[in-house]
Amino acid sequence: MKRRTFFRSATLAAGGAVVAGTAGELVATTRAQAQTGLRINGARINAHLAELSKFGRNPQGGVSRVAYSDADRDGRAYLMQLMRDATLAVSVDTAGNIWGKRPGSQAGLKPIVFGSHIDSVPEGGNYDGDVGTLGAVEVAQTLIEQGVTTRHPLDIVCWQNEEGGLYGSHAATDAVTAQELAGVSVSGKTIRDGIRFLGGDPTRLEESRRRTGDVTCYFELHIEQGGILDKEHLDIGIVEGIVAITRFDVTVAGLANHAGTTAMGDRHDALLSASRFVEAVNRIATATPGRQVATVGRIQAFPGAVNVIPGRVECTLEMRDLDAEKIKRLGAEIRAEAERIGKQNGTTFTFRGSSTDHVASLSDPAMRAHVAAASKALGLSTKLMPSGAGHDAQNMARIGPMGMIFIPSVGGISHSPKEFSTPKDIENGVNVLLHSVLAADRAYKER
Numbered sequence: 001m002k003r004r005t006f007f008r009s010a011t012l013a014a015g016g017a018v019v020a021g022t023a024g025e026l027v028a029t030t031r032a033q034a035q036t037g038l039r040i041n042g043a044r045i046n047a048h049l050a051e052l053s054k055f056g057r058n059p060q061g062g063v064s065r066v067a068y069s070d071a072d073r074d075g076r077a078y079l080m081q082l083m084r085d086a087t088l089a090v091s092v093d094t095a096g097n098i099w100g101k102r103p104g105s106q107a108g109l110k111p112i113v114f115g116s117h118i119d120s121v122p123e124g125g126n127y128d129g130d131v132g133t134l135g136a137v138e139v140a141q142t143l144i145e146q147g148v149t150t151r152h153p154l155d156i157v158c159w160q161n162e163e164g165g166l167y168g169s170h171a172a173t174d175a176v177t178a179q180e181l182a183g184v185s186v187s188g189k190t191i192r193d194g195i196r197f198l199g200g201d202p203t204r205l206e207e208s209r210r211r212t213g214d215v216t217c218y219f220e221l222h223i224e225q226g227g228i229l230d231k232e233h234l235d236i237g238i239v240e241g242i243v244a245i246t247r248f249d250v251t252v253a254g255l256a257n258h259a260g261t262t263a264m265g266d267r268h269d270a271l272l273s274a275s276r277f278v279e280a281v282n283r284i285a286t287a288t289p290g291r292q293v294a295t296v297g298r299i300q301a302f303p304g305a306v307n308v309i310p311g312r313v314e315c316t317l318e319m320r321d322l323d324a325e326k327i328k329r330l331g332a333e334i335r336a337e338a339e340r341i342g343k344q345n346g347t348t349f350t351f352r353g354s355s356t357d358h359v360a361s362l363s364d365p366a367m368r369a370h371v372a373a374a375s376k377a378l379g380l381s382t383k384l385m386p387s388g389a390g391h392d393a394q395n396m397a398r399i400g401p402m403g404m405i406f407i408p409s410v411g412g413i414s415h416s417p418k419e420f421s422t423p424k425d426i427e428n429g430v431n432v433l434l435h436s437v438l439a440a441d442r443a444y445k446e447r
């Protein structure tokens with residue numbers, strides 16, 4: 001019997017559903033063949049995105065749907081209705097994350113988790129987080145409609161308060177401190193009150209905790225938020241990992257003095273040194289081969305008067321790269337240069353480490369291979385690339401294999417109402433997510 005014929009009779013016998021077999025290469029092969037032609041509904045996912053964009057819409061055409069706002073709550077209600085319409089079992093965990101679950105066919109296997117977030121920055125756009133969340137629901141709905149039951153359970157997730165600091169995925173993978181819960185979010189509510197507002201229970205966060213071995217793997221589809229795919233006319237980014245971030249608070253100390261009476265040669269101008277420092281940071285980061293970035297993002301001169309030579313400057317230094325060792329080397333080079341700059345006019349630089357550092361989190365090579373294979377089968381071009389922005393995926397990487405899929409952001413714009421990804425790119429990305437999930441479902445046999 002030809003495999004295709006076998007498959008047809010097998011599916012007919014099972015009432016048209018593709019049933020995951022218990023054993024046998026033939027069944028596995030036919031399962032893969034049967035799944036090859038599956039496609040998500042591009043018109044539907046784009047319509048859902050347009051519908052979600054109404055919650056928290058701002059005058060510029062994007063959304064201001066910050067976590068714990070009424071718009072956030074209403075958008076979440078819409079998402080939960082979509083999940084119910086797709087016949088997923090919907091729940092909100094004690095951390096305030098939304099889950100839409102579908103059982104698998106094989107007992108004892110841990111879920112394949114995929115999703116993203118729908119909260120936004122103030123004056124944000126309609127794609128950051130939304131594409132990955134609604135795309136995950138679309139994948140589940142497609143499988144359900146086509147009668148495809150995966151071996152693993154599927155857990156579709158919408159993490160709460162991603163933009164404010166990855167709080168939902170943090171609570172799902174690590175202990176949350178009282179200090180973190182007391183922090184005030186952009187909405188004005190504390191994290192603790194915000195979790196309650198979304199239907200969670202901040203006194204029982206431990207119940208939402210997942211540990212290594214609790215999930216088979218995690219996928220997240222997201223817009224690139226940079227301009228590489230758009231510029232190079234590529235379809236899909238296969239994320240190598242989420243970069244490490246190292247931050248310093250920098251103080252430049254000089255001497256404040258009269259701007260009219262102090263001769264140019266007698267000045268200890270802290271702002272002049274800081275300006276040379278800003279230039280040096282850019283020069284060193286650019287001259288070093290690789291994809292690292294370094295930024296002075298905030299700067300303030302004191303006393304800040306028109307007729308006073310600045311005696312002190314407070315600024316920041318931020319460096320990002322996948323390789324933490326490289327950041328260390330770059331940091332050492334920048335500090336040495338700062339010392340040299342300071343000596344030129346009798347000023348001093350002090351660097352204090354910041355508490356907002358992040359370690360790099362690499363995607364799993366097998367997960368990258370699933371995304372690559374799915375893209376190739378769909379005829380889509382790909383590029384292996386780091387994510388310069390933080391994502392919930394970096395928390396999930398702590399407890400299991402993580403894979404991320406990027407689609408192009410037109411003009412590289414994000415966190416703005418101008419953020420845009422084309423309907424076709426969205427459709428492509430969701431199809432890649434679908435086939436990556438199916439590939440992982442076939443590949444992970446024992447967990």
Ligand SMILES: [Zn+2]
Pocket residue numbers: 117128129162222
């Ligand atoms: Zn995002």
